[in-house]
Amino acid sequence: xxxxxxxxxxxxxxxxxxxxxxxxxxxxxxxxxxxxxxxxxxxxxxxxxxxxxxxxxxxxxxxxxxxxxxxxxxxxxxxxxxxxxxxxxxxxxxxxxxxxxxxxxxxxxxxxxxxxxxxxxxxxxxxxxxxxxxxxxxxxxxxxxxxxxxxxxxxxxxxxxxxxxxxxxxxxxxxxxxxxxxxxxxxxxxxxxxxxxxxxxxxxxxxxxxxxxxxxxxxxxxxxxxxxxxxxxxxxxxxxxxxxxxxxxxxxxxxxxxxxxxxxxxxxxxxxxxxxxxxxxxxxxxxxxxxxxxxxxxxxxxxxxxxxxxxxxxxxxxxxxxxxxxxxxxxxxxxxxxxxxxxxxxxxxxxxxxxxxxxxxxxxxxxxxxxxxxxxxxxxxxxxxxxxxxxxxxxxxxxxxxxxxxxxxxxxxxxxxxxxxxxxxxxxxxxxxxxxxxxxxxxxxxxxxxxxxxxxxxxxx
Amino acid sequence: xxxxxxxxxxxxxxxxxxxxxxxxxxxxxxxxxxxxxxxxxxxxxxxxxxxxxxxxxxxxxxxxxxxxxxxxxxxxxxxxxxxxxxxxxxxxxxxxxxxxxxxxxxxxxxxxxxxxxxxxxxxxxxxxxxxxxxxxxxxxxxxxxxxxxxxxxxxxxxxxxxxxxxxxxxxxxxxxxxxxxxxxxxxxxxxxxxxxxxxxxxxxxxxxxxxxxxxxxxxxxxxxxxxxxxxxxxxxxxxxxxxxxxxxxxxxxxxxxxxxxxxxxxxxxxxxxxxxxxxxxxx
Numbered sequence: 001x002x003x004x005x006x007x008x009x010x011x012x013x014x015x016x017x018x019x020x021x022x023x024x025x026x027x028x029x030x031x032x033x034x035x036x037x038x039x040x041x042x043x044x045x046x047x048x049x050x051x052x053x054x055x056x057x058x059x060x061x062x063x064x065x066x067x068x069x070x071x072x073x074x075x076x077x078x079x080x081x082x083x084x085x086x087x088x089x090x091x092x093x094x095x096x097x098x099x100x101x102x103x104x105x106x107x108x109x110x111x112x113x114x115x116x117x118x119x120x121x122x123x124x125x126x127x128x129x130x131x132x133x134x135x136x137x138x139x140x141x142x143x144x145x146x147x148x149x150x151x152x153x154x155x156x157x158x159x160x161x162x163x164x165x166x167x168x169x170x171x172x173x174x175x176x177x178x179x180x181x182x183x184x185x186x187x188x189x190x191x192x193x194x195x196x197x198x199x200x201x202x203x204x205x206x207x208x209x210x211x212x213x214x215x216x217x218x219x220x221x222x223x224x225x226x227x228x229x230x231x232x233x234x235x236x237x238x239x240x241x242x243x244x245x246x247x248x249x250x251x252x253x254x255x256x257x258x259x260x261x262x263x264x265x266x267x268x269x270x271x272x273x274x275x276x277x278x279x280x281x282x283x284x285x286x287x288x289x290x291x292x293x294x295x296x297x298x299x300x301x302x303x304x305x306x307x308x309x310x311x312x313x314x315x316x317x318x319x320x321x322x323x324x325x326x327x328x329x330x331x332x333x334x335x336x337x338x339x340x341x342x343x344x345x346x347x348x349x350x351x352x353x354x355x356x357x358x359x360x361x362x363x364x365x366x367x368x369x370x371x372x373x374x375x376x377x378x379x380x381x382x383x384x385x386x387x388x389x390x391x392x393x394x395x396x397x398x399x400x401x402x403x404x405x406x407x408x409x410x411x412x413x414x415x416x417x418x419x420x421x422x423x424x425x426x427x428x429x430x431x432x433x434x435x436x437x438x439x440x441x442x443x444x445x446x447x448x449x450x451x452x453x454x455x456x457x458x459x460x461x
Numbered sequence: 462x463x464x465x466x467x468x469x470x471x472x473x474x475x476x477x478x479x480x481x482x483x484x485x486x487x488x489x490x491x492x493x494x495x496x497x498x499x500x501x502x503x504x505x506x507x508x509x510x511x512x513x514x515x516x517x518x519x520x521x522x523x524x525x526x527x528x529x530x531x532x533x534x535x536x537x538x539x540x541x542x543x544x545x546x547x548x549x550x551x552x553x554x555x556x557x558x559x560x561x562x563x564x565x566x567x568x569x570x571x572x573x574x575x576x577x578x579x580x581x582x583x584x585x586x587x588x589x590x591x592x593x594x595x596x597x598x599x600x601x602x603x604x605x606x607x608x609x610x611x612x613x614x615x616x617x618x619x620x621x622x623x624x625x626x627x628x629x630x631x632x633x634x635x636x637x638x639x640x641x642x643x644x645x646x647x648x649x650x651x652x653x654x655x656x657x658x659x660x661x662x663x664x665x666x667x668x669x670x671x672x673x674x675x676x677x678x679x680x681x682x683x684x685x686x687x688x689x690x691x692x693x694x695x696x697x698x699x700x701x702x703x704x705x706x707x708x709x710x711x712x713x714x715x716x717x718x719x720x721x722x723x724x725x726x727x728x729x730x731x732x733x734x735x736x737x738x739x740x741x742x743x744x
Contacts, residue, residue, distance in 0.1 A: 172678070172680045173547075173678060173680075174498060174505070174544070174545040182682075210545070210547075211484070211485075211545050211546060211547035212484060212547070213547055213548070213680050216488065216548065216550055216680075217484045217485060217488060217547070217548065217549070218484065218488070235682075237681045237682055238681050238684055238696060238699070239682075239683070239684035241684075241687075241694065248687060248713055249716075250716060250717065250719065250720045253684075253685070254684035254685070256682055256683045256684055257677060257683040257684055257685045260677050260678065260683050261677065264677075265504070265505070265677065266502070271502055272502060272504075273502060273503050273504035273529050273533065274505070275721040276724065277724065278724060347716070348713075348717075395681045395682065395699075397680065397681055397699060
């Protein structure tokens with residue numbers, strides 16, 4: 001047995017130089033090498049109580065996979081990960097580990113927690129490098145349709161395929177992956193990795209149909225002619241705006257639009273037909289991961305970028321590492337600041353963002369202290385582009401075209417903890433149910449729904 | 462494979478293609494659109510469903526060659542395929558209960574107007590079509606409109622064919638003569654649709670315009686296609702593309718359509734060369 005590593009510090013992640021990377025879209029975090037991974041794995045105490053696992057929405061057997069890394073058995077470590085997650089290379093990169101598994105780690109009480117996310121990424125990347133075979137499971141002859149190929153849909157499809165179901169995934173866009181492809185930028189999650197994970201699902205027999213728009217190209221009802229159950233992972237939809245003057249000016253974009261042009265359409269590349277707005281001074285409104293992604297993309301397109309967030313740094317909802325990386329790359333932050341108007345010229349081009357200063361008042365329903373405007377604190381931020389990254393509302397297409405599918409007042413599909421909707425045989429999960437959330441929560445929902453779908457189909461057989 | 466089964470030039474700048482796309486064809490209706498990409502590096506182009514054949518599994522699209530993406534598309538030949546073809550998108554035209562309708566088409570907007578005429582006639586409605594073009598060389602679909610409509614008026618700005626003037630002249634004359642319509646439907650350039658809305662407003666006749674804002678996904682995700690209608694934010698891809706023309710903020714829509722104009726020139730130049738090469742080969 002390898003010796004225990006008592007270092008209170010997490011092994012640092014090698015990253016590209018900020019000055020260099022803020023000019024390109026290459027992946028920022030470079031990943032552990034074998035030696036670092038084993039050393040980091042040796043920091044794990046292998047607690048019997050497994051507090052880390054309780055912090056993971058998909059229940060990855062964390063101490064067990066880390067034990068394999070310690071022993072240098074990386075293939076076995078991958079098999080352990082695969083018991084719980086269909087997309088380990090993705091989770092290792094985009095999960096907010098500091099709020100989940102790593103927040104529960106005993107090592108974190110004195111010093112840094114074990115770098116669980118970094119180890120997960122190492123194991124997944126190592127598996128891909130060695131091109132280890134993914135097993136094709138024995139089929140059970142039952143067919144399930146999955147609508148949406150984002151994290152919820154892919155995780156549901158992966159788990160069902162492992163159980164032997166013949167799964168068809170329907171995707172509205174021309175490329176599979178959902179938010180992993182159109183939302184999260186290349187420098188945080190290389191698209192080659194998403195493709196690799198999706199190819200893995202294809203190898204397991206999952207069929208993926210692109211250009212298939214639920215509620216338009218087909219209805220949920222129609223699917224029941226060919227499939228026994230349907231999972232709806234249609235994701236978050238229409239972007240929210242602030243309803244302030246000037247929001248429809250030229251140069252105001254939703255983060256969804258800005259990011260889709262760059263990530264899905266590659267508008268930043270010379271030979272792409274899709275244009276992207278090239279601005280000099282960009283203001284990004286919001287403080288989540290999407291705001292960080294938009295800010296860092298704008299920086300890479302050569303703009304001076306300021307993130308405008310209405311609460312303080314402490315409340316910033318973004319993954320800590322993303323905010324740090326953004327700062328290193330030269331993105332500015334204006335905390336306790338709220339836009340009240342987008343200023344424009346005669347041609348309706350953006351010229352600035354009028355803001356007010358905020359202070360934190362009483363705690364609101366979410367437990368966060370709600371910001372209150374400070375009277376007389378108005379000021380103008382110069383900007384020729386404003387990106388709104390303040391969340392999304394669910395896509396209305398499926399709800400509008402599926403009779404009997406119950407939604408809540410905000411258009412989110414009503415589903416229980418197992419994903420069961422108001423319709424027999426129809427399950428749902430991810431942002432379509434919860435509203436804007438994280439990749440890993442969507443994956444967890446997809447996974448639970450896969451189990452529920454399995455129970456449902458077995459109960460009818 | 463979305464194979465181009467038929468390709469035909471409607472005029473020097475406008476092309477009709479019949480594309481094999483069974484999934485889009487099986488639910489397509491008048492007033493809807495598709496999004497296609499010519500090539501793997503291509504832009505997502507929203508195009509009106511100009512016709513469909515459910516049995517054959519085909520959808521017709523008509524497009525004007527205006528920029529890089531439409532040039533790549535126009536350089537495709539019969540038998541070749543487009544990379545992607547998604548649809549149908551948008552809400553179909555609401556024709557229920559309409560007995561007498563004036564359908565106004567301007568330029569390539571006639572591609573949107575024609576299936577609406579077809580659907581209205583199929584349900585027995587009386588249809589007046591007014592179609593307008595800049596000049597004779599840009600006229601498209603004249604025969605189809607004449608054959609399908611109860612009455613058809615053709616206008617050109619320069620009087621090179623039909624009446625001289627824009628579509629509002631005959632419309633205004635007919636309304637002033639006291640003729641009543643259940644609805645006026647307009648599809649064409651934004652200034653034309655705005656003018657139609659102003660022409661019909663004093664007569665309080667319900668007027669619908671088919672909007673064509675910039676879009677990316679077309680499925681209710683990017684928010685790029687937002688249009689202000691009656692002071693509310695609407696998304697053309699999921700709420701439209703048709704809205705009450707008397708409530709649309711056309712001035713804002715016209716400005717928004719120019720958002721990417723400064724950034725598109727480079728792509729256009731690159732595609733011009735490719736397009737020129739292929740059209741020389743074809744001729």
